Amino acid sequence: MTRAALLRLGAVLLPLAGLAGLWLTTDRTASQGQVWLAPVEGFDPMDRLQGHYVRYQIVWPGIVDEDGSPRWSYEPVCIEGRPPIITEVIERQPGMACANPVNAQSVEPGRFYASLERAQSIERQLADPKLIGTLRFRLRPDGQIVPLDISFAPRPANRPSRRQAADAAREIEPVVEPASDGSDPPR
Amino acid sequence: MAAMNERKLKAWVDGGVIDAEAAARIRTWEAAHARPLALWAVIGIGALAIGLGIVLVVAANWDDIPAMVRLGIHLALVAAALGLAWWQGDRLRDRNPWIEEGLLFVIGALGLSFFAHLGQAYQTTSPLWQPLLTWLALLGPLLLLRGQSWLTALALMLAMGGAAISYASGGYDTLDGRWSGPSPDEVAIVTSLPLLAAGLGALLRLSPGREVMGLRIEQLGMIYAVGMASLMAIGIYGWGSGSDGGDPDYGAGPLGLRAAVLLAGAAIVFLVHRAASGKAAAAVLAGAAAIVLLSGPAEGQTAFAAILFIALWAGVAAASIHGGWRATFQVAVAMVALRLIVLSFEFDDDLLGSGLGLIASGVMILGVAWAAVVIARRYAPPREASA
CATH class of the missing domain: 1.20.5 (Single alpha-helices involved in coiled-coils or other helix-helix interfaces)
Structure with missing residues (x-):
């Protein structure tokens, strides 16, 4: 030759x-790391390119505002607990020892690829205030989150969504949907 | 087609242009070389319909096909296309170079989309420069070895430039997880590296059969280098007045690094490409290095910045005369003219405020354009021979 x-x-x-x-x-790397569960919210429903994926934002339990309402974290965090149950989440400072670090890339809004139908269904459920979404994810040793699935359960009364909690803290009257049965006829 | 040929032949024989014997020979030749266009058209339409049908069937059932099967099919398609390029590459090229070129394009596109497909199947993300660099490393050699067209050369150059810009724009640190951009020195080196394509192209020209592709890569590397130097010269007053007294990208370190990469490119081209056009290319790269170095002291000074830009392109024009690049010369003259026009607006912000100023600037623009056209016509070197 x-x-x-x-x-x-x-x-x-x-x-x-x-x-x-x-x-x-x-x-091979896809099967590394442990599987955890965390509550999620929808993110940017106006994304026009959407279709085969869902954008979600993890709301880490324990990361709260001064008024105690849950808030998003844009810092790298450290999660503790026994997989898949998270017991504590703290925002990580540089040099802090941490058994299960999540890097900031994974703290940003994530992207979950799913079929078009399923993506639209998840999207609708994420927008439903009566439901609470849970992300099952694999935390790779390098701190990357690999989303596995998003499931939904009825939202318990004692666990308001981030929006509801923030509204309650600011004492804003929740917006009442206009009744459609004609109880307030137009004059 | 045949009827028209027959009518013309008859007319030519009657008019005494050709004799009956020649007409007979033409008829025999045409009959032997006739291409059944209609048949090919039908076959083409059929193939197109089948291809579109396959695409539609796959797209409609995309979600139902397991990800691993999809990835397997994707990789099998890559393998099949690569196999075809390996077994039939020379024959395809002999028949029509564009067939092999099209095959290379398909291989490149399938290879690049495989990265996106992996990300979708495994729910992973990575900064753009990683797939681009991997793509270059895996498919670059094949494209350099077999590619012929501007299209392929441009794809390689775009991948290099895209990877550099993506890397320079920063990303998340894997260790501490915070968003961080590379230092000004790193940005300078990384965004300068694609211009070394000029040297790569010059080296590629040395291997037999690769002269044309080498020249294309060399020229694209030069375009990148001149574009970079132009942006440095334009950026001087744009970003200059930072709160801390200057843009860190215009510090001595980053500028020195950019100039060093430019000089390295100039040295490779000078040593390897020994024709007049090679020397001219090396001179342009070296000149761009000088412009980049001077863009530091010129920071914030309108006139100096404009002079640098004009000097760069005047140098390109001079090198074009020496190297015999007609089109490049005309582009260079146009760039100098444009910069002069922009300069007139920079010097007098209120030029458009008064009617008289508007007339004056209009006259000046016409004058510069006229001079540019005259210079571009009269002094342009003759059309370049291919090498």
Whole structure:
């Protein structure tokens, strides 16, 4: 085989071997880390490119405003507990020892790929104040969150959503949906 | 088609342009070389319908196909296209270079989309520069070895530039998880590196059969270098007046690093590409290094910044005459003219405020444009021979 032919063979085999190797490594890292559960909210329902994915925001239990209402964290956090149950979450300072670190990239709004139908259904349920969404995710050793599933349960009365809690704290009257049965006829 | 040929042949024989014998020879030749266009059109439409049908069937059932099967099919398609390029590449190229070029394009697109597909299947994300760099490392050699067209050269250059800009714009630190951008020194090095394509192209020209692709890569690297130097010269007064007394990107360190990469590119091109156009290219790169270095002291000074920009492109114009690049010369003259026009507005913000100022600037624009056209016509080198 001439040198030129050998070069060509290499140039053809390299992408094939590289892509296959990449798939293998991705597959291997995908099974690393432990599985946890965390409450989520919807994020940016106006995303026009949406369809095959859902944007979500984790609301870490224990990360609260001065008035005690839950708030989003944009800092890297540290979660504690026994998988899959999170017992405590603290915002991580540089140099702090942490058994289960979550890096800030994963604290940002996440993206969960799902089929079009399922994505739209999750989207609707995330917007429903009567439901509470739970993200099942794998926390990789490098602090990356890999979303596995989002499930929903009826929201308990003692656990208001972040919006409801913030409204209550600011003593804002919740907006009442206009009744549709004509009790207040237009004059 | 045949009827028209027959009518023309008859007319030519009657008019004495060709004799009956020649007409007969033409008929025989045409009959032997006739291409059944209608048949090919039908086959083409059929193939297109089948292809579109497959795409639609896959798209409609995308969610029902398990991710691993999808990835497997994707990789199999890559393998099939690569196999075709390996077994039939030369034959395809002999028939029509664009067939092989199209095949390379398909391989490149399938390879790039595989990264996105992996991300979708495994719910992972990564900054853009990572897939782009991996793509370059995996598919760059094949495209450099077999590619012929501007399209392929441009795809490679865009991937390099895109990766550099994506890296320079920062990302999350994997260890401490905070958003951070690279230091000005790192930004300077990383965003300068794509211009080394000029050197890469010059080296590629040395291998037999790769002269054209090498020249294209070399030229794109030069365009990147001149574009970078132009942006440095334009950015001087744009970002200059920071609160801390200057843009860190215009510090001595970053500018020195950019100039060093430019000089390295100039040295490679000078040593490897020994023709007149190679020397001209090396001179342009070296000149761009000087402009980049001077853009530091010129920070915040309108006239100095404009002079730097004009000097850069005047240098490009001079090198074009030396290297015999007609189109480049004309572009360079146009750039100098444009910069002069912009300068006139910079010097007098209120130029448009009065009617007289408007007339004066209009006359000046016409004058500069006229001079540019005259210079571009009269002094442009003759059209470049291909090399």
